[in-house]
Amino acid sequence: MDFQPDAGLDVFRAEVRAFVRENLPADLAGKPVGSVRSMRADLVRWQKILNAKGWAAPYWANQDGGTGWSVLQRLIFDEECVAAGTPTQDGFAHKLLGPVLNAFASDEQKAAHIPHILNGDRLWCQGFSEPGSGSDLASLRTRAERDGDFYVVNGQKIWTSYAHESDWIFLLVRTDAEVKKQAGISFLLVDMKTPGITVRPIRSIDDCHHLNETFFDNVRVPVANRVGSEGDGWTITKFLLNNEHASAAELPLLRRYLIQLRKLATAQRAGREPLIARPEFALRLARLEAEVTAVAMMVKRVAALEQDHSAEAHALGSILKVRGTELQQRISEFMVEALGDHGAVAYPEPHDTCDGDALPFQDVGRGIANEMFFRRASTIYGGTSEVQRGIIAKMLFQL
Ligand SMILES: Cc1cc2nc3c(=O)[nH]c(=O)nc-3n(C[C@H](O)[C@H](O)[C@H](O)COP(=O)(O)OP(=O)(O)OC[C@H]3O[C@@H](n4cnc5c(N)ncnc54)[C@H](O)[C@@H]3O)c2cc1C
Structure with missing residues (x-):
């Protein structure tokens, strides 16, 4: 890893700084950011500005619709955005789900979701933890049973950050209870408007509402919304969690x-x-x-x-x-x-x-x-x- 000064990076920094200065609306500059992400309206406005410039996904490769920036370019971009006080991006979509879709999703799934992530039209939340299944995530019990071309999902997730203002959730479910616990998990993409989903707020110690309990009561999810094969969920989860730790x-x-x-x-x-x-x-x-x-x-x-x-x-x-x-x-x-x-x-x-x-x-x-x-x-x-x-x-x- 080279930490030496690089004139090319100085040019890049100047370009990012000029872009942010000219394009960040004054009423968004320096607005406080929520615990993890900015207010929905702010985030969406800024994401559309980035998308119009072709900078919607600074962390993704070119072939995935990203900027293809080097590690150092991404850091410079982040530094300039923080210094100017821009809104955040949707980290769940960009840092967690996006890399999963790029690595594991079908072409149809990518076509259905990536453009919306890039344009900020669809915000995501993460449905992994359950009461009793946090650190020991593989013990999760929310089950998805096949009914023709659908899974019927029943169970409860907890600590679902921003579920109340997200459009979709990426969800871990148990599709097979008979095999080793890790082998019976699948990864689903679920529209939060699907009937049977209830979101209840949890107010945290900072006296704010970021967290929720999310209940699934006979929620019908198309089998086509499963990423990877049935039972592949744990492999995908390990990939995602490693990205989550690093970010x-x-x-x-x-x-x-x-x-x-x-x-x-x-x-x-x-x-x-x-x-x-x-x-x-x-x-x-x-x-x-x-x-x-x-x-x-x-x-x-x-x-x-x-x-x-x-x-x-x-x-x-x-x-x-x-x-x-x-x-x-x-x-x-x-x-x-x-x-x-x-x-x-x-x-x-x-x-x-x-x-x-x-x-x-x-x-x-x-x-x-x-x-x-x-x-x-x-x-x-x-x-x-x-x-x-x-x-x-x-x-x-x-x-
Ligand atoms: C603010 C906040 C936001 C969150 N957002 C989300 C979200 O958006 N989506 C989502 O799915 N989840 C989310 N979570 C849940 C989070 O991932 C879990 O809280 C976390 O994984 C810990 O699980 P747990 O709470 O069940 O604690 P437990 O796993 O029950 O742990 C309890 C204690 O035991 C310790 N412990 C457990 N296992 C071991 C071990 N093997 N070795 C040593 N010590 C151990 C833990 O360190 C901890 O101190 C969020 C949590 C918080 C607090």
Whole structure:
């Protein structure tokens, strides 16, 4: 992996920066982002702008409708978007489902879904976890029984982020209860408008609504919506989860936090001077910045190994998940600490699924306590830190 400066990349950065400056609508710039993705309307508007430019899928290869950018180009794109405060993309569609469709779906399935992902017309959620089946995902019990050209799905998913504002769900179901548990799982694409689906909100510790329980009661799903063969679901899941671990460090988020922390410490006073002028504060900030830079380098390494299914690639994805999410927690805690008395105030996030009046983004303290609370979950979702450490130990043993 080459970390040396590259003049070609500087040109690319200038092109991205100019594009974002000229095309990001002023009313979208710097709008707060929800815990994982922006408000639906914002995200969709920005996605259409990217699609019109041919930049809809920065993480995909050219032949899949993506930009075909190198790892470093993607990082530059992310950095410029964060610095300008663009809305996010739909990570479930772009980072999790998209690579699965590109690798495993039929041509008909790709034609049915990829254009909508690229144009932001269809937002996705992930239906994997169930009560009792989180870390031990292969024990899932939501069943899909064949009835002619349909599966009839019954069961319950939980912690389904954004199910209430998603159009489709990618769903793991049990199609065979008689075989080894991993061998009896299939991967379905389900329209959330299908009769029999009920979504119930779960309000999380940040006092917002991102999470849901999703119930399936005799939901009829065309067999044509199954990705891969019946029983292939576990192979597809392992592929998807490895991508999820690697992207769970959420480098753009870490960078956004650092920008926010600097702003906040410049505005916040400690006696007669701004907080940022305090050597002990500056030292802690510099340490965190160095750690985020180290994560950025690891992201490059993992991304460079992305077609590689070696033990090293798997271990790195998990190491990144643990490091990145621990940093999310530490930086968000530091922001709350930096705000002093104001840090104790938790406002609902200015996200469309939260209550409360929107305060201007200039108030950099806005919603930070909520953010800190929400980040407690980052070492749980996408595979807990304990489970990641188990994977790392196992993989290192194979090296
Ligand atoms: C904010 C949030 C958003 C989420 N979004 C989604 C989503 O959109 N879609 C979705 O499908 N799921 C989602 N999840 C669910 C998430 O993937 C699970 O919570 C996670 O996999 C852990 O499963 P669990 O909650 O059942 O905990 P459990 O698996 O029951 O774990 C309980 C405890 O036991 C530990 N443990 C379990 N197994 C081991 C082991 N082998 N070794 C060591 N320790 C172990 C865990 O680390 C944890 O501390 C989300 C969760 C959260 C909190």
